[in-house]
Amino acid sequence: MDTLVRFVIALALIGLGVLLYQAWSGWQLRRLRRTPARPGLEGWQAGRPGILYFTSPDCAPCRTVQRPALAQLRAELGEAVQIIEIDASARTGVADHWGVLSVPTTFVLDAGGAPRHVNHGVARAEKLRQQLQSARAGGSGDNGPRAREMALDL
Amino acid sequence: MDASLQKVDHSALRVNQAVIIALLLVSFIANAAWLAALVAAVMTVGALTRQPGFRPLYTGLLKPRGWVKPDVLNDNPEPHVFAQGFGAVVLWAGVVALVTGPAALGWGLVWLVTGLAALNLFGGFCAGCAVYYWLNRLNVPGFVKTPPPGAFPGMRPRV
Numbered sequence: 130m131d132t133l134v135r136f137v138i139a140l141a142l143i144g145l146g147v148l149l150y151q152a153w154s155g156w157q158l159r160r161l162r163r164t165p166a167r168p169g170l171e172g173w174q175a176g177r178p179g180i181l182y183f184t185s186p187d188c189a190p191c192r193t194v195q196r197p198a199l200a201q202l203r204a205e206l207g208e209a210v211q212i213i214e215i216d217a218s219a220r221t222g223v224a225d226h227w228g229v230l231s232v233p234t235t236f237v238l239d240a241g242g243a244p245r246h247v248n249h250g251v252a253r254a255e256k257l258r259q260q261l262q263s264a265r266a267g268g269s270g271d272n273g274p275r276a277r278e279m280a281l282d283l
Numbered sequence: 284m285d286a287s288l289q290k291v292d293h294s295a296l297r298v299n300q301a302v303i304i305a306l307l308l309v310s311f312i313a314n315a316a317w318l319a320a321l322v323a324a325v326m327t328v329g330a331l332t333r334q335p336g337f338r339p340l341y342t343g344l345l346k347p348r349g350w351v352k353p354d355v356l357n358d359n360p361e362p363h364v365f366a367q368g369f370g371a372v373v374l375w376a377g378v379v380a381l382v383t384g385p386a387a388l389g390w391g392l393v394w395l396v397t398g399l400a401a402l403n404l405f406g407g408f409c410a411g412c413a414v415y416y417w418l419n420r421l422n423v424p425g426f427v428k429t430p431p432p433g434a435f436p437g438m439r440p441r442v
Contacts, residue, residue, distance in 0.1 A: 189354040221433045231407035231439045
């Protein structure tokens with residue numbers, strides 16, 4: 130078997146892993162959307178998209194990367210976005226409900242509070258911004274013309 | 284907090300997993316069984332010294348330069364040591380298969396270790412740790428640690 134074939138096989142197996150991860154994330158979001166109860170969103174104000182951010186006091190990447198990214202979004206978007214922070218170590222029941230396995234984990238919610246995207250691990254401001262635009266348009270990852278149009282006023 | 288828990292730097296564990304994945308991918312693409320054997324040897328030494336095998340790369344290069352920040356969590360180090368040792372055994376079995384003939388079996392075992400390391404690195408689930416905690420529940424001697432409070436067995440602690 131030559132090197133090129135082996136390289137292609139490696140790529141295919143990595144791609145399979147990525148697909149499995151995406152399928153699992155999609156299943157997790159669908160399960161959450163079907164569940165009427167949304168613990169942790171007690172202060173949620175319907176009508177604006179937002180981010181549900183799970184962290185913990187000892188989480189280093191939360192402090193060094195995730196929180197600054199969220200602060201950047203807050204500075205850019207102001208009241209157009211709401212950010213709810215939850216200490217997963219203190220509110221384990223809420224973290225379990227949302228299927229949080231590690232921190233940071235961020236859920237991007239649409240205006241009705243339904244989860245549209247989930248990021249396991251650190252999510253950069255740019256990625257969250259795109260997901261918010263998609264969530265505002267009611268999508269789940271597909272940034273079509275309607276998403277781009279509505280993104281202008283986000 | 285459980286008094287038996289210790290400070291475990293999960294950044295060192297993640298660097299270890301990332302290097303293992305990268306080197307095993309290269310070994311497969313280059314058809315270099317010797318490289319898989321080298322990774323198995325480093326993992327074995329790591330398990331015996333109770334440290335991530337590629338920890339020197341983290342402590343000597345990545346951490347001092349600030350390229351990877353420490354991520355210290357309250358956790359049990361023993362399951363991670365066991366997981367690395369378990370991975371090393373599987374990898375050695377793969378290397379033996381590669382050397383003695385059944386290459387498909389050998390590379391299959393190499394990919395198994397790669398996949399489980401990727402699951403740990405990207406998904407936060409340590410399969411070897413889960414096996415450790417499972418053996419603990421079966422009261423197997425030597426497996427004395429229980430999962431950190433609130434953590435699913437094998438999952439990365441949230442605190």
